[in-house]
Amino acid sequence: MLALICSCTHGGFRMTYTEKCPYCNSICEAEFVDVGVGEVQSGPFRCESCRAVQIGPFDEPKKLNEEEERTGWYMPEVSRGKI
16 A cells, blocks of 8 residues: 655655555655656665665566565565675
């Protein structure tokens, strides 16, 4: 479920949508920008609690595990041995 928070920035609208993290259920945010005919997501959803990140269409190709394939999110960095 997405929620919406709007604010006006430099004459345009920046919207922040929220979504639950598929790994820890914390609230995650991603910014969207109003381009006149709709909104475009300008960055991935990120979880500040566990550091999971939504997989983006322009990310470098890499091997995903089953959980990442299922959720569409990279696993938290702790789980991947990055922290």
